[in-house]
Amino acid sequence: MHIEHGLNGSRRIESTHNGARIVTTGRNSGYVQRAYVTRGGRSYVSRTTIINHRAYTNVYRSYPYHGHYYYGYHPGFYYHPAYYGWAYNPWPAPVYYGWGWGGAPWYGYYGGYFAPYPVYPSAAFWLTDYLISANLQAAYQAQAAANAAAANAAAANDAPAEPPQPSGGSDAQAANSGTVTLTPEVKAAIAEEVKAQLAAEQADAKPASAAPDAPQASATSSPTNEEVPAALDPARRTFVVASDLAVTGDGQECQLTAGDVITRLSDTPDDDNKVTVSVSAGKKADCAPGKQVAVGVDDLQEMHNHFQEQLDNGMKDLASKQGTSGLPKAPDTATVASDVPPPPTDASAEKALQDQQAQADQTEAQVVKEAFSQGS
Helix, strand or coil, rough: EEECCCCCCCCEEEEECCCCEEEEEECEEEEEEEEEECCCCCCEEEEEECCEEEEEEEEEEEEEECCEEEEEEEEEEEEEEEHHHHCCCCCCCEECCCCCCCCHHHHHHHCCCCCCCCCCCCCHHHHHHHHHHHHHHHHHHHHHHHHHHHHHHHHHHHCCCCCCCCCCCCCHHHHHHCCCCCHHHHHHHHHHHHHHHHHHHHHCCCCCCCCHHHCCCCCCCCCHHHHHHHHHHCCCCEEEEECCCEEEEEEEEEEECCEEEEEEEECCCCCCEEEEEEEEEEECCCCCCCCCCEEHHHHHHHHHHHHHHHHHHHHHHHHHHHCCCCCCCCCCEEEEEECCCCCCCCCCCCHHHHHHHHHHHHHHHHHHHHHHHHHH
């Protein structure tokens, strides 16, 4: 069992049990990954993710690169190519769109960090705001849940506790306001990543005789060759942080949280399988913008996987809203199943995560007890 603590009190637990990879990222969140199927010489795993007692199941493809195995998100379906082209290319006219976030607590909390575009020249920019907002909402909910759990534990031990609130304290919104900003330049970099992923999925969805004006994606390797993971792809530089991560730069540790943005600087991992990144945008209590830190390639790959998952969710949401609320009508939003059928939800996933948390609690209590005994 591997346990990591974040600077903001978060905890990540990873272990392997009966062939399943179990990763806990919070009191009510994490995933269980198991072997699934083999197609065309490639191995796929199923991953059931639990977020606040709700289960989501996706397929991931496993593949080796330089002696290390990576897991890449594999879509359960594709849209017809015309829909990807509609999302990729500029709309006939810029679109004004209201998200309705005005009274949402997370939006007020991160008001000094993130603001949506005033208008949308294409779906790629709409999807950019969708992705960022989804990360920030998840970060707010996860930290609120963690703080609530800490308050309950303190109450059980008759210890005084502050009211549950997201990391940063009750005046975090005021502290953030006007001091930390997700700049237009950083958002433009995320939008370019969105467009690149749309191009890649369109290439996977379309027949070989594609339309001449279709966006072009990079070629993929054959199943028999090693494949560079998206985390190290020279064409992919910008990553949106998906979960809490403690990192180190110049001998100093700092925290990255969901919604922060980093830019990969190096392409070759070091002996610890880490690369150098620069913090492009970070919230008040997180790593400062411009700071260079080391991030594990596995962590970068998970950020990209989460990015793909959220983009699929955004495309689905956009398909349901196209032609309404000022959005232009899309040409074709029908879907086609991918080559790997969706796996069933792992009914035991939530219990496995709860058991892992209990074991981690017991392990850490035992370590503290032993350390105290040795010290006395």
